[in-house]
Amino acid sequence: MAFCLALSVAVLVYLRVAWPPSTHTAPSGISVVVRQPNEVAEPDEREVVETACNMISQGKFDEAGRLMETAGGESGPDRASITQLKDIVGQWRRLQESRESQKEAAYKEQLAELERLKARKPLASLRWGVLEDMRVFAQRWLGDVDEQQEQNSGVTAILAAVTRTIEFADDNQKKELLADPCVLEAIDGAKAESQELEHEGRWLDAYIMCYSWLTALDPNNEDYKDHAEQLIDKAEIAASFQDSPCETGRQRFEGVKRRIFERAVDALNFNYINTIDYRQMAAKGIRRCRLLVEVVATLTHGGPRFAQRATQGRQRTEDGEREPNTVAPVLGESFRDFKPDANAMASLCSALGALERQAADWPQDAGKDRFITAFEKVLELNLTGASLPEEVVIAQFTEASFSALDPYTVIVWPKQVQDFEKMMTNEFSGIGIEITREKGRLMVASLLPDTPAYNSGLDAGDVIESVDGMLTKDMPLACAVKHITGPAGTKVMLTVRREDQRQTRQITITRAKITVPTIRGWQRTDQGKWQYMVDEQERIGYVRLTGFSEKTSLDLEETLNSLEASGVQGLILDLRFNSGGFLESAVEVSDAFLDDGLIVITRPRFGIPIYAAAHSKGTHPDYPLVVLINAGSASASEIVAGALADPAHGRATLVGERTHGKGVVQGITRYPGEGAQLKYTMAYYHLPSGQRVKSKNEAEKENSSDWGVSPGITVEMRSDELRGMFDIQRDNDVLVRAGHDNAAAPLKKHTLKESVDADPQLATAILVIKSKLIREQTHVAWRKAA
Numbered sequence: 001m002a003f004c005l006a007l008s009v010a011v012l013v014y015l016r017v018a019w020p021p022s023t024h025t026a027p028s029g030i031s032v033v034v035r036q037p038n039e040v041a042e043p044d045e046r047e048v049v050e051t052a053c054n055m056i057s058q059g060k061f062d063e064a065g066r067l068m069e070t071a072g073g074e075s076g077p078d079r080a081s082i083t084q085l086k087d088i089v090g091q092w093r094r095l096q097e098s099r100e101s102q103k104e105a106a107y108k109e110q111l112a113e114l115e116r117l118k119a120r121k122p123l124a125s126l127r128w129g130v131l132e133d134m135r136v137f138a139q140r141w142l143g144d145v146d147e148q149q150e151q152n153s154g155v156t157a158i159l160a161a162v163t164r165t166i167e168f169a170d171d172n173q174k175k176e177l178l179a180d181p182c183v184l185e186a187i188d189g190a191k192a193e194s195q196e197l198e199h200e201g202r203w204l205d206a207y208i209m210c211y212s213w214l215t216a217l218d219p220n221n222e223d224y225k226d227h228a229e230q231l232i233d234k235a236e237i238a239a240s241f242q243d244s245p246c247e248t249g250r251q252r253f254e255g256v257k258r259r260i261f262e263r264a265v266d267a268l269n270f271n272y273i274n275t276i277d278y279r280q281m282a283a284k285g286i287r288r289c290r291l292l293v294e295v296v297a298t299l300t301h302g303g304p305r306f307a308q309r310a311t312q313g314r315q316r317t318e319d320g321e322r323e324p325n326t327v328a329p330v331l332g333e334s335f336r337d338f339k340p341d342a343n344a345m346a347s348l349c350s351a352l353g354a355l356e357r358q359a360a361d362w363p364q365d366a367g368k369d370r371f372i373t374a375f376e377k378v379l380e381l382n383l384t385g386a387s388l389p390e391e392v393v394i395a396q397f398t399e400a401s402f403s404a405l406d407p408y409t410v411i412v413w414p415k416q417v418q419d420f421e422k423m424m425t426n427e428f429s430g431i432g433i434e435i436t437r438e439k440g441r442l443m444v445a446s447l448l449p450d451t452p453a454y455n456s457g458l459d460a461g462d463v464i465e466s467v468d469g470m471l472t473k474d475m476p477l478a479c480a481v482k483h484i485t486g487p488a489g490t491k492v493m494l495t496v497r498r499e500d501q502r503q504t505r506q507i508t509i510t511r512a513k514i515t516v517p518t519i520r521g522w523q524r525t526d527q528g529k530w531q532y533m534v535d536e537q538e539r540i541g542y543v544r545l546t547g548f549s550e551k552t553s554l555d556l557e558e559t560l561n562s563l564e565a566s567g568v569q570g571l572i573l574d575l576r577f578n579s580g581g582f583l584e585s586a587v588e589v590s591d592a593f594l595d596d597g598l599i600v601i602t603r604p605r606f607g608i609p610i611y612a613a614a615h616s617k618g619t620h621p622d623y624p625l626v627v628l629i630n631a632g633s634a635s636a637s638e639i640v641a642g643a644l645a646d647p648a649h650g651r652a653t654l655v656g657e658r659t660h661g662k663g664v665v666q667g668i669t670r671y672p673g674e675g676a677q678l679k680y681t682m683a684y685y686h687l688p689s690g691q692r693v694k695s696k697n698e699a700e701k702e703n704s705s706d707w708g709v710s711p712g713i714t715v716e717m718r719s720d721e722l723r724g725m726f727d728i729q730r731d732n733d734v735l736v737r738a739g740h741d742n743a744a745a746p747l748k749k750h751t752l753k754e755s756v757d758a759d760p761q762l763a764t765a766i767l768v769i770k771s772k773l774i775r776e777q778t779h780v781a782w783r784k785a786a
Contacts, residue, residue, distance in 0.1 A: 045078035046782065052085050053775040057653050057768060059713030065089040081778045088767050088774075095763055099721075106720055107168035114161040118182045155189035158182065159213035166217070167718055178217065190214055194231075201298040204235035233288060237295045237396065241331045245470050246479035247415075248334035255414030255675060256391035258379065261398050262372060264411050264672045269368050272405065273605045273664065273681045278371035281401040282359040288400030289378050289393055290352040293345055296388060299331050301342040340386045348385040352378065375401075406681050406697055408666055414675035419482075424581075430485035431492065431509045433458065435477070442472040442480055443499070446734045448514065449528030456509045458496065460736045465504055466495040488513050518581075519555045520544040522755055523732040526747070532563055534752060534762070539567050540769050542762070544574040545589070548581030548636040553588035560592065560620050570624040570769035572762065573640075576656060580635025583665055587612045590643045593651050595619040598688040599643045602665050610683075624772030625652040626765040629711055634660035638693055639685060642709045648688035653772075654711040655765045661696030661707030713768065715761045724758040 048068060055064035068082050068089070162183050166174050177183060194210035197203070211228040218224055241249045268276060331338065359374060375397060382393050395413070402409050412420045422428045432451020433444050442464040447454050464472055467483040475483075484492055490511050497504040521530030522542050534542040541563045545552065563571070580586075583602070590599045594614035603609045627641045638659045644652035667682040686692045699707035717725070731748045732755065756763050 045082065046778075049078050049081045049085065049775065049778050052082070053771050056085070056088065056771040057712070059655075059764075061089050061092040061767075065093070078778060078781075081774050084774050085771060088771055092764070092767055095760060099760060102720070103168050103718065106718075107165065107173070110161065110165040110168060114158070114165050114177075117157050117161050118180075155186040155193055156209045156213065158186035159190055159210075159217065162186075163213055163216045164719070187214065187217070194227075198231070198234075199298075201238065201295070203231045203238065203295075207231040207235060230291065233291050233400075234295050237288075237292050238299065240392070240395075241296075241299070241335055243332040243334050244479050245475050246482045249332035250334040250389075252415065253389065253391040253395055253413075256395045257674065258375075258390075258394055260411065260413075260672045260674055260676045261375070261394055264398075264676075264678045265368060265372065267669055267671045267678055268405070268409070268680055271605070271667070271669075271680060271682060272409070273683060274405075276368070276405065277364070278368060279359060279362040279364060279366045280404045282362070282366075282371050282374045283356055284404040285375065285397040285401030286352055286356040286359055286378060288396045289382075290349055290356060292388065292393065292396050293349045293352065293386065296331070296340060296386075297342070297345040297349070300338075300340060301345065335389075338389070340388065344386040348381055351381050351385070355381070371401075406664065406695070408662070408664065409680045410678075411672060412677040412679060417675060417677060420677070420679075428485050428514055429488040429511050430514045431456070431458075431511055432514050433484075435464070435480060435484070437477050440473065442475065442477075444496075445730070447528075447736065448516070449735060451514055452509045452512050454528070454735075457505075457507055458494070458509070459498075460734045461499050462496045463499055464494055464496050468493050469495075486511050515551060516549075517555060518545055518547045518549050518552045519559050520546060520733065522752065523749065524735050526736070528735045530559075532559065533566075533568075534572065534756065535766055535770075538770055538773060539569040540572065540766060541568040541570070542572045542574065544576075545578050545637075547578060548585035548589070550582060550585065552581070552585045553592065556589055556592060557618075564621065568623065570626075570773055572626050572628060572765045572769065573652070574628040574762075575633045575637040575641055576628050576630045576761070577632035578634070578637040579632065579660075580637055580662065583636060583639070586636035586639040590640050591615060592618070592620055593625060593644055594649055597648055600639050600688070601686040601690075602683040603686060604683040622651075624769050624776070626768050627652045627654050628656050628761055628765055629654055629659050629709065630657040630717075630761075631660055633709075635662045638662060638709050642687045642693055645709070645712060646688045653713065653768055654709065655713045655715060655768060656711050656761045657714065657716055658710050659708035661694065661699065663693045663695035663698065663707065713764060715764050717761060721758070721760060728755050728758050 048070075052064040052067050055061070055067065064085065068086050162177055162180075166177055169177060190210040190213065194206040197206035197209070207228055211224060211231055215221070215224045215228050240252060243249050355374065355377060362370065378397060379390060379393060382388050382390070398411055402411070432448040432453040434446045434448070436443055436445040444458060444460050444462045444464065446460050447458065464480070466472055467475075467480065470483065472480055484494075486492060488511055491508050492511060493506055493508045495504050495506050519530070521532040521544065522534055523531045525531060532541045532543060534540055543556065543559055543563075545556070560571075583600075587599050591614045595616040596614050599612045599614055601609050601611050625644065627644055629637065629641050633641065633656075638661075641652075641654055641659065643649065645654045663684060664681045665683040665685055666679050669678050669680070670676075672678050684692050693709060694704075694707045696707040699705065728750045732750055734747065736747060750758075756766065
């Protein structure tokens with residue numbers, strides 16, 4: 001302890017309990033250190049350790065390093081702690097140097113690739129077919145394109161290359177890249193290419209190949225954003241008409257009725273969190289129906305471009321020739337008898353445009369009745385005009401109008417309820433495998449332990465050729481899941497083959513109830529058990545939560561008890577890419593680490609706020625805790641991260657990136673009736689200190705970047721780093737079949753060092769935990785000395 005004494009001469013006086021460099025005996029018996037005015041006081045080693053640890057916990061590694069350089073001396077009771085902290089700072093600096101070196105190398109590599117593509121003239125279009133899902137777009141963003149795609153050039157290739165290059169560039173390099181004449185030419189080419197694709201009804205291609213890159217290059221361009229949104233809407237409308245092996249387009253809309261919609265609106269009018277802007281809801285709903293008419297008109301009356309599209313459509317290649325286009329857009333087979341009149345379609349489109357403009361001129365306080373009247377007018381115009389299937393119009397109007405409220409308020413139509421409940425509970429009846437689609441093939445990504453698949457002979461890496469005789473080659477992933485799952489006790493027959501073999505074999509598996517675990521470690525053993533220690537010497541544990549189901553808190557409790565029995569000294573809780581789940585589960589997980597005080601407050605529009613508090617019973621030891629978060633951490637993840645890091649508790653340090661920013665709580669009601677459900681936003685949630693977690697949707701409307709929960713230590717990961725982390729995580733997560741021959745098909749597992757080196761957020765979290773452990777150990781030493 002140190003304090004200043006007022007002396008008649010200007011001297012600095014420090015009181016020390018022990019270890020004074022020179023002393024005078026004070027009347028109290030306390031050693032007093034007297035320094036002359038020009039003498040520089042050395043920092044107290046205890047203060048250095050405490051302050052340096054606090055700095056590291058805030059991500060101020062460099063400041064901590066500079067502070068410790070002033071500590072001086074080579075001996076003393078706290079020198080060992082200072083040396084250890086210096087080593088932590090050194091590790092962090094080496095991590096930053098390595099990342100910067102990798103970034104510079106990546107920039108040079110991407111720039112060379114960009115120059116290679118620019119040298120290939122002319123900039124012909126890159127024409128891929130309509131892509132199955134957005135995973136393909138993610139793969140292209142990360143540079144994971146196949147050999148055939150890589151052989152093509154064009155405006156898309158240029159835009160993709162420059163976007164990836166910009167990620168590794170500094171501000172000046174970015175300006176130079178965006179001013180490059182070839183890049184400007186590619187931007188103009190992308191707009192023209194998109195226009196051609198849109199005329200052909202290939203809206204998803206237009207988005208993925210053109211406007212996804214344009215918005216990435218210029219994220220503040222509102223015209224790009226609006227056009228990209230329209231392309232996605234049209235692509236989704238077109239996809240809703242398509243038949244799949246799971247259901248026809250018409251079956252998809254079974255159970256959609258106007259009275260369900262109207263009852264849902266009644267429920268929202270009384271229970272939605274905010275006063276509803278019916279003017280905006282009407283405008284969006286009518287606009288979507290106008291887009292619906294445009295899509296149907298293009299697919300059924302596309303003019304000369306579509307006269308022979310099914311068999312003779314041509315697509316342009318680099319040399320200007322046309323190749324057969326086998327993915328030309330048409331309505332699904334179940335709509336083959338639907339042949340709307342072209343003039344009626346044009347008239348309906350015009351009428352809807354006029355109705356949309358009228359809605360935009362409504363007074364801001366327009367009420368529910370006016371909104372319902374507008375909805376009924378849309379149905380009346382359709383009935384007396386083009387006569388599109390009414391259930392399709394209702395579904396599209398509903399989805400668009402509800403999206404004006406927020407992204408989370410939706411009607412779950414009767415056909416969707418079963419899948420919705422599976423998603424919410426993480427429980428289903430199936431065989432216990434994780435599947436993926438790679439290069440067009442349906443593959444087993446991993447088995448789940450203690451499930452029918454584990455002892456069936458099925459193995460990770462197997463290609464699933466058919467399910468109950470239905471070929472999977474063109475089967476959407478969601479459809480494949482639907483066919484593989486089914487009632488417990490029933491059987492499913494899979495035709496599979498090893499990836500490197502031609503011979504197929506049939507495996508029949510009896511389905512059972514499957515609960516997907518939400519707790520993972522850093523690597524799965526051959527027996528399916530998870531390894532949780534990421535630093536054996538310091539006994540630092542790592543637990544990854546993939547969701548918040550009804551069983552999450554119980555499974556976490558079991559995992560924590562096991563870790564504590566093995567001597568865990570610090571814990572990293574990974575909530576990255578955890579999109580949330582049950583609010584009650586989030587409260588229970590938070591309660592495991594807090595012994596009292598508030599966890600979260602939910603405030604509805606009407607009624608009494610609900611306060612969730614922690615309980616002392618069952619609280620786990622107060623060992624150092626770091627929570628990993630990123631933009632994929634949403635909903636329940638934000639509640640847990642926010643509560644544990646809130647100043648009211650200060651239980652955890654958050655490392656990573658700002659969370660998704662959901663900021664709202666949903667309720668589910670069966671009020672719409674006839675088997676449908678309404679999921680609606682019913683409350684905001686507030687952290688223990690009272691601050692509301694703002695939604696990204698709301699913040700962006702206010703031109704604010706303050707949403708979600710922000711980290712205490714920001715570590716942003718680049719796409720190349722994410723790709724490396726995902727690759728290692730995927731390999732380490734795999735569970736193969738019982739009796740897997742590792743010699744014939746060796747598992748690709750990665751060491752702990754490889755896993756940490758590929759994940760700068762995890763590496764930083766480990767360093768923070770280590771600094772917290774050093775501070776704890778130093779406190780213990782001080783108490784003993786006292």
